[in-house]
Amino acid sequence: MEASLFVAGVDEAGRGPLAGPLAVAAVILDPSRPIAGLDDSKKLSEAKREALYPLIIERARAWCVVLIEPDEIDRLNIFQATMTGMSRAVAGLAPGAHEALVDGNRLPKDLPCPGRAIVGGDALEPAISAASILAKVSRDRLMVAMENLHPGYGFAAHKGYPTPAHLAALQMLGPCAQHRRSFAPVRLLLDQARLF
Template structure:
């Protein structure tokens, strides 16, 4: 590809019942390679934590955004993710000349030409870097959420629908960080009183 500043874009956290979806964009610097990049899901937590500061330090540009549960509920998870992806690309300085989006949906509102790449987080180093920033950033946020909302186990399951999380959701009810548009959360909301 002839474009010089290529942004890799990825997300973490589309499937959880609670917390934000994290989206990241990274423009790598070919003069400052980062050995060991890979799909964040295939890397150990320790390896992701070691790579994350290297990406921030060596990339030409990077941007991370947490799209809130409220925005997810308002737009739906797909639209909220795509909107977050467009925002992080628009925020890059220097700006991207081309965006490579992990997946098969191109976000509307990109400030540059873009293309999708299915399984891009296993194929394209810039997308790998974005996947690591998104995963590490979201995991940290969920550990902080555990301190604000103890009892749900957010630091362990990161909001995913594990048996432990579903049990806590039934016992405690949803907190303000649960995605009310997701069926397991909706099922735990108090039923509305019939209108008289």
């Protein structure tokens, strides 16, 4: 592949949580400004991700982080929301990408450039690793900030994932505006509330 071709890595964070947005990032790395230590964000400590985040933003040729809010996730479903977010993130890159490498086994139909789906790509392709870090850090920071807006749920600790503490808080407080109504534990609570 010629050096002049811009290849974007694309990945998401937050498909599994019951609350908060889905974060999707696209990154075009600059081969002349390598970043040491890139890996799948799930394999890195929070401190390591936070240290890499500013380096990626500073050294990348282009980057874009897109948030898909809970109401849109509920409207589209989580798979379609992921595909939509990936297309938006790639479309948001300037300069634009000539090719997108997408983590996973499916490509969005409306990518603005040719794409390749790579299973486990976040550990194999540095640009996908960089995207996974931007998506994860962006989302985690949002969930920490959300703690103040919606106290009692423990968002800063579990980031919206269905931990026992989160499920207990949900049971006690009911869903807040950030909860995904289409996800089973939230939907069941809402259904029960309608019955009584």
